[in-house]
Amino acid sequence: NPRKVRVKRSSLTLFNDTFLRACRLEQTKTVPVWFMRQAGRYDADYRAIRERYSLVEICEHPEVAVEVTKMPVDKLGVDAAILFSDIMIPVGAMGLPFEIRENVGPVIASPIRHERDVERLQVFDAQEKLPHVLETIRLLSNELSVPLIGFMGAPFTLASYMVEGGPSRDYLQTKQMMVSRPDLWQQLMDKLADMIIRYGREQVEAGAKALQVFDSWVGSLAPGDFVRYVKPTMQRIFEGLKPLSVPLIYFGVNTGELLGEFAATGASVVGVDWRVPLARARERVGGGVALQGNFDPAMLFAPRSEMERRALEILKQGAKDPGFVFNLGHGVKPTTDIDALKFLVDVVHAFDPLAG
Numbered sequence: 002n003p004r005k006v007r008v009k010r011s012s013l014t015l016f017n018d019t020f021l022r023a024c025r026l027e028q029t030k031t032v033p034v035w036f037m038r039q040a041g042r043y044d045a046d047y048r049a050i051r052e053r054y055s056l057v058e059i060c061e062h063p064e065v066a067v068e069v070t071k072m073p074v075d076k077l078g079v080d081a082a083i084l085f086s087d088i089m090i091p092v093g094a095m096g097l098p099f100e101i102r103e104n105v106g107p108v109i110a111s112p113i114r115h116e117r118d119v120e121r122l123q124v125f126d127a128q129e130k131l132p133h134v135l136e137t138i139r140l141l142s143n144e145l146s147v148p149l150i151g152f153m154g155a156p157f158t159l160a161s162y163m164v165e166g167g168p169s170r171d172y173l174q175t176k177q178m179m180v181s182r183p184d185l186w187q188q189l190m191d192k193l194a195d196m197i198i199r200y201g202r203e204q205v206e207a208g209a210k211a212l213q214v215f216d217s218w219v220g221s222l223a224p225g226d227f228v229r230y231v232k233p234t235m236q237r238i239f240e241g242l243k244p245l246s247v248p249l250i251y252f253g254v255n256t257g258e259l260l261g262e263f264a265a266t267g268a269s270v271v272g273v274d275w276r277v278p279l280a281r282a283r284e285r286v287g288g289g290v291a292l293q294g295n296f297d298p299a300m301l302f303a304p305r306s307e308m309e310r311r312a313l314e315i316l317k318q319g320a321k322d323p324g325f326v327f328n329l330g331h332g333v334k335p336t337t338d339i340d341a342l343k344f345l346v347d348v349v350h351a352f353d354p355l356a357g
């Protein structure tokens with residue numbers, strides 16, 4: 002049917018704001034979908050670029066970062082793009098050198114242990130220290146037909162790398178600083194919060210249409226410790242970002258027990274991982290915030306019929322209230338088949354949230 006094809010083409014040139022509208026709790030005709038780590042090693046074209054540039058080098062070359070950011074939008078048909086960068090890029094700009102080691106993660110040779118280490122951290126001006134990131138955002142906001150999500154790591158998750166010196170299972174050094182030196186811990190949280198608010202503002206001024214704050218590892222805290230040692234900082238961050246009038250997404254893994262507290266930080270969208278049924282997540286966050294999640298990334302390796310069944314289960318629960326963004330509960334695994342991701346996008350887009 003040639004007529005149908007023409008309609009579809011012309012609609013592609015329009016700006017697709019479904020993602021932003023769902024974040025603002027508006028009813029949408031389809032459920033928006035994007036994937037954490039949607040630009041990455043599962044894609045052969047990304048791997049080819051990584052043979053020529055390191056991850057940090059991609060971030061330092063706006064034309065390459067733009068290309069990588071756009072790949073999943075063109076190939077998968079997702080409803081949002083996420084800036085290609087890393088949560089550690091601003092940590093380097095604060096004056097703490099890091100390295101990203103393949104299949105390990107961020108490594109810091111001289112971790113933060115003392116007052117002087119915290120004092121030395123600079124709350125930088127991105128125009129001065131990370132001009133290439135802002136340039137990437139400016140270029141993307143002119144070229145994309147979907148909203149661009151800017152992002153930052155949250156203070157706890159950044160601190161976990163900065164204090165441990167690398168990835169950790171139990172965050173012993175981090176938690177030790179938190180409870181033995183609450184004054185120093187708060188200084189570190191405050192400095193990171195100042196950086197996050199300033200960097201977030203600069204990303205939005207450059208053209209980011211939403212911000213996601215990644216607190217991947219905060220689910221390692223007992224709820225009482227989250228409330229005491231992290232929540233006030235998160236409230237200050239979302240209070241500081243609120244005047245930007247863009248959706249503010251707060252995401253973490255293993256945060257089932259914290260979801261009510263997440264909603265009370267002032268974020269407008271709360272990320273949910275697959276360990277919590279979406280209906281239960283909704284009970285915990287109450288009304289007034291949107292939800293994002295929560296397909297298990299391991300289930301992209303399941304047979305198609307099983308993937309579809311699980312996606313529909315999520316969609317039906319998500320569609321009960323306005324304000325749902327389909328995503329994975331965590332990032333795309335590097336060995337994922339790109340066709341499984343395409344299939345999942347199609348299943349989400351075929352679902353009618355009004356019919357249920």
Ligand code: CP3
Nearest residue numbers: 037038039040041085086087088103104105106215217332
């Ligand atoms: O597509 C996107 O999601 C945008 C780009 C993005 C990256 N990192 C690029 C990247 C985003 C949003 C991040 C955030 C990030 N970085 C988080 C929070 C989200 C999460 O996954 O929990 C964290 C904890 C980091 C720190 C980090 N950087 C880790 C743990 C790793 C993986 C190390 C490995 O080799 O497995 C990285 C490296 C990294 N950052 C990759 C990508 C695409 C891996 C691929 C590569 O080396 O090219």
